[in-house]
Amino acid sequence: MSAAPTEVSVRPSRWGLLAAFALLVATTQVLWLTFAPVTVESARALGGSEGLVGDLAVVNPLLFVVLALPAGRFVDRSLHPTLTAGALFTAAGALVRLVDPGSYGWQLTGQLLASVAQPLVLTATTTLAARAFPARERTTAIAVGSAAQFVGVLGGALGGAPLVAAGGLPLLLRVHAGLAVLAAVGVVAMLRVAVLAPVGTRDAHGLRWLRHEPLLWRLAGLLLVGVGVFNALATWLDPVMAGLGHPGTGGPLIAVTTLAGIVGAALLPGPVAARRRRRRFLVAATGCTAAVFVLLVVANTPVVAGVLLALLGFVLLAGLPVALEWSEAHVGVARSGTATAFLLLAGNLGGVLLVLLVQPFVDAPRVALVVIALAALPGAAVALSLPRREEAG
Structure with a gap:
């Protein structure tokens, strides 16, 4: 540490x-x-x-x-x-x-x-x-x-x-x-x-320590799925909604999702961290992600989709600051930049992979939604594997 x-x-x-x-x-x-x-x-x-x-x-x-x-x-x-x-x-x-x-x-x-x-x-x-x-x-x-x-x-x-x-x-x-x-x-x-506190001890071990940090690998797995889902949604929602008979609604729905995500990312991490509910929140966020896309398969009118995607954005995008805060609390400030880089790298990789995964199914919109829902399931499994006892520091 x-x-x-x-x-x-x-x-x-x-x-x-x-x-x-x-x-x-x-x-x-x-x-x-x-x-x-x-x-x-x-x-x-x-x-x-x-x-x-x-x-x-x-x-x-x-x-x-x-x-x-x-x-x-x-x-x-x-x-x-x-x-x-x-x-x-x-x-x-x-x-x-x-x-x-x-x-x-x-x-x-x-x-x-x-x-x-x-x-x-x-x-x-x-x-x-x-x-x-x-x-x-x-x-x-x-x-x-x-x-x-x-x-x-x-x-x-x-x-x-x-x-x-x-x-x-x-x-x-x-x-x-x-x-x-x-x-x-x-x-x-x-x-x-501005005054920045000095770091007491600089990290001198390169990147080798990352191999021995299971919490960071699990958080990285979660962001790989979470950012991937958001990128796939932002990339393919417009043609998916058009295929479901609601052309022109993709852009506004993405805006609704992102606005709700901004609110969630700003408001949720503080109470989650203060109450030591990081694991519980991330489990709920991944479960909500899968459920929302399953519901969109059968209920996808613009109003219903807007409500579901607002809920999704509120919890899904809040997962990023929750994961980043947990990583900093775990590894300490001397390694926080590297930990953040590792998590964001995983998120970017997931963004590319899930966009490519969904692409072949865009012409079958319900299948595309099911694929995204299924992609969220590994994230739920990773969230369940997070430590129940959260230790800050």
């Missing part, structure tokens, strides 16, 4: 740092999804195919898989310079895309820079909370940082089309660049004034 940091010096600047960090986290998701909701318009503006435009979003999860664990190690060793680098890469990626809004090469270069930034930023979620906040506020800080990911996903998905309609791709890129610069300046400025 890694040593804890010395006592955090409680200052108001910690909330300013958290706000700036949350904005930066959300911005990384917005930049990732810049072209996804406006693929056709982007292909026309860039003079390329829709497949090439889709690749602009694919580079992000691919680089995350490669860079997550090194980024986590950097966070554990040097949080301040690592997070600063993440902020600067985020701004640079957004600004590079403005060099020539009609050039695919410049857009790809910008996406690559932003993709390098994302693991440097996201893997700092638990470490920042542990080093800037006292124990009683740590879960709240982790929840805010995690919920910011979903805020960014929602903003990126919903904001693209109106901006392109108002001013084409150049306006979209300018707005995103402004957001990125604002977030980067905020984080860099707040890192200069």
